[in-house]
Amino acid sequence: MTILADLISRLPIRVRLSLAFAGVMIVLFGGLALLLHTRFVSSLDAGINRGLRTRAADLATLVRAREGRPLRPGTQLPESGGAFAQVLTPSGGIVDSTPGHGAKSLLTRDEVRRALNQRVLIARRENARVVAEPLAAPPAAVLVVGSSLSQRDRALRTLDEMLFIGGPILLVLTCVAGYALAAFALAPVERMRGRAARISGSGHGDRLPVPRAHDELYRLGDTLNQMLNRLEEAMDRERVFVANAGHELRTPLTILKLELEVTLTERLSHEDLERRLQSAAEEVDRLSKLAEDLLVIARADQGRLPVDKRPVEIEPVLRAVTDRIAGAARGESRLVRAESAGSLVVPADRDRLEQALTNMVTNALNHGNGPVLLTARERNGHVEMHVLDEGPGFAPEFLPRVFERFSRADPARSRGGAGLGLSIVRAIAEAHGGTAEAANRAEGGAVSVRART
Incomplete structure (x- = not known):
């Protein structure tokens, strides 16, 4: 059997x-x-x-x-x-x-x-x-x-002859008709298979044909087409991600290569040699930072961003972020300060939380003006942490793309990092079951993250 x-x-x-x-x-x-x-x-x-x-x-x-x-x-x-x-x-x-x-x-x-x-x-x-x-x-x-x-x-013999001779013939004809009917019913599946065999990763907009009748085959074809839409969008994001990552990696590598070539081919004074090596070290730091950011994005895409949630007091986190960035802010004649968060506690990974707030403050320093303020408050069972500045805010056409990878308001890419900072902020917020938001205020821009208490 x-x-x-x-x-x-x-x-x-x-x-x-x-x-x-x-x-x-x-x-x-x-x-x-x-x-x-x-x-x-x-x-x-x-x-x-x-x-x-x-x-x-x-x-x-x-x-x-x-x-x-x-x-x-x-x-x-x-x-x-x-x-x-x-x-x-x-x-x-x-x-x-x-x-x-x-x-x-x-x-x-x-x-x-x-x-x-x-x-x-x-x-x-x-x-x-x-x-x-x-x-x-x-x-x-x-x-x-x-x-x-x-x-x-x-009469009985005649009937038996009709049944036992004509019956099998009728049965064969019925089976042939059944096979033809099955082939006709499965023809839309064959058309889908043929179209699927011709769809390639380089094509855009290629979709499976769906029958006119809103039956099971229609729902199957429509579901597969929706899946193709999601795959195409993912591939597009992947292409853009790879292209942007290649561009961001090429710039520091090119500078590093030039610095090393000059150091090796020219006779430099001790001061020039030290300056060249310092520039090369800065590019190495930039490459290391970019690699770490790309690793965070990749893990977040796979849903494997490591998060060690423990009760974290918000007040020490805000102070730690302001202390870390205070020196860089003073170099640009900017002020970074934090309002008291009282006794707010949130289950979170402290290192990841500091990383997200640091990226938010760095973004405000690079693209805003005036002092940068860190605040935190509890509302509707969530802790909201805001970074506020007094700059021009986000351009209206750029605001929907603030958290996209490699997105920068400055098309010339003349200032700031690789455009991954706020993408990492959103990835960390989502890994904690929260959200990240950006908005414009009358006084300037605001970026915030929300996490459950």
Whole structure:
């Protein structure tokens, strides 16, 4: 059974559907043939029995018309429609009969004795069916009427030939029609397969054809097309990500290469050599920072950004961020300060939280003006941390793309980092089950993160 199931499972779905259809048709046709044969036999037998009873009634009337005249051996009964008859004495002797049936009694003595008391039906006697009934005539006698079964047998043979010869032919035609119907029903799937085989990663907008009827195949094709849309969007983001990453990596590598070539080919003073090496070290730091940012983005895309959640007090985190950036801010004559967060506590990874706030403050220093303010408050079961500046805010056309990778408001890329800072802010917020938002205020721009308390 297992081998048969395995063999069937290897067959094409059209063949399996056709075999299933054929199996159902065999059962239905077999049952119908059996029912038809049974009903036909019953109908033929009922017709023969009805004819025999009618003939017996007619002959009984004829015999009763001879009342007062004793039955004499050797007389003949009239023929009618191929039926034959005899009138027998209680001992089995033939008194009357139709022509050609006066030589031998149609009944045995036991059957005659039974027929003297009641009607007796004998289904088959020498390819004939006979009915015997008592005849109320002096002296007592038995009337026997019979009919040949040859026509009945020929009709049954004809029916059997039609069923067992025409039936398989009809079954084969039905199976062929079932296979064609299955092929027609699966044609949309084949069209989808053909189109899918032609879709390549470089193509845009190629989609699977869907049938007009809103059925299961339509829903399948529509679902696959939606999946293709998501894959295409992901591939587009991947291409942009790789192109931007390559561009960001090329710039510091080019500078580093030039600095090293100059150092190796020119005779430099101690001060120039130290300056060149310092520039190379800065580019190495920039490459290291970019690699770390790319690693965070990649892990966030895979849902594997490591987050060690523990109860974290917000006040020390804000102070740590302001202390870390205070020196750089003073170099640009800027002020970074934090408002008191009181006793706010949030379950979070402190290192990741500081990283997100540091990126937010750095973004405000690079693109805003005036002092930078860090605030925190609790609202609706969440802790909100804001970084506010007094700059021009975000350009309206850039605001929807603030958290996208490598997005920068400055098209010339003349200032700031690689455009990954706020993308990392959003990745860290989402890893904590929170959100990141950007908005414009009357006084300047604002970036905030929200996390559950």
